[in-house]
Amino acid sequence: MPSNVRPKKALGQHFLADANIAAKVASCLASDKDRKYILEIGPGTGMLTRFLIERFPDAWYGMEIDRESVLFLKTRFPGHTGRIFEGDFLKLDPDTLFGDHEFTVVGNFPYNISSQILFKVLSFRERVPELAGMFQKEVAERVVSKPGSKVYGILSVLCQAFYEVSICFHIPPHVFVPAPKVMSSVVKMTRKEQYTLACDERLFFTVVKTAFNQRRKTLRNSLKSLGLQWDKLPSGLAGERPERLTVSDFEQITLAVPSS
Numbered sequence: 001m002p003s004n005v006r007p008k009k010a011l012g013q014h015f016l017a018d019a020n021i022a023a024k025v026a027s028c029l030a031s032d033k034d035r036k037y038i039l040e041i042g043p044g045t046g047m048l049t050r051f052l053i054e055r056f057p058d059a060w061y062g063m064e065i066d067r068e069s070v071l072f073l074k075t076r077f078p079g080h081t082g083r084i085f086e087g088d089f090l091k092l093d094p095d096t097l098f099g100d101h102e103f104t105v106v107g108n109f110p111y112n113i114s115s116q117i118l119f120k121v122l123s124f125r126e127r128v129p130e131l132a133g134m135f136q137k138e139v140a141e142r143v144v145s146k147p148g149s150k151v152y153g154i155l156s157v158l159c160q161a162f163y164e165v166s167i168c169f170h171i172p173p174h175v176f177v178p179a180p181k182v183m184s185s186v187v188k189m190t191r192k193e194q195y196t197l198a199c200d201e202r203l204f205f206t207v208v209k210t211a212f213n214q215r216r217k218t219l220r221n222s223l224k225s226l227g228l229q230w231d232k233l234p235s236g237l238a239g240e241r242p243e244r245l246t247v248s249d250f251e252q253i254t255l256a257v258p259s260s
Contacts, residue, residue, distance in 0.1 A: 131189040
């Protein structure tokens with residue numbers, strides 16, 4: 001269906017224009033789950049929306065910050081107008097849409113806020129069992145990278161602490177309007193069965209962010225402000241740099257932070 005909706009640079013919009021790619025993205029979501037709610041972030045002109053509604057007609061909801069797109073989507077999908085919301089996902093209180101129910105997150109995420117979307121999903125991890133989204137390839141690689149990689153960082157540790165993560169496939173620039181200057185990738189995140197940590201999770205976030213904010217320093221120096229009890233940890237850990245640590249290592253470090 002042709003659209004006169006203009007992609008807006010300020011919103012980081014790159015509309016997907018390839019139906020085959022859209023169908024592949026929709027198929028990344030597991031079909032064996034009893035889904036009550038699926039939230040598509042930034043449906044734009046509805047290329048992906050069409051396939052999500054085909055697969056999950058009773059579960060799909062859309063949140064779009066661009067009013068022009070909202071009006072178009074309500075015209076294109078008249079049977080779902082009550083499920084198309086104008087708003088900013090980064091400011092969403094999920095209770096207002098879904099009560100206390102879980103919801104899956106999917107979308108062609110704006111590059112300029114894609115990391116923020118992941119942090120928001122992590123804050124809702126008890127409510128979000130699955131995510132499938134299009135990201136700039138560089139961000140996708142950070143999410144799935146392993147210890148020792150140059151791109152392993154805060155997103156890697158925090159996402160992998162609570163989710164199984166993988167890249168489904170890569171997407172060339174020419175399937176978007178306008179074409180971005182970079183490759184894109186579809187990331188799949190499935191919440192772990194055991195997604196609670198053996199430490200204070202709020203403090204775990206602090207430890208990870210503090211360590212990587214000075215990633216060139218050893219942990220003894222970068223985490224000095226936390227007053228760690230290094231004698232409670234494996235020898236040699238204090239001399240490591242954060243990019244070499246596993247999620248389990250960061251859990252152990254968090255447990256060694258003295259209680260205030």
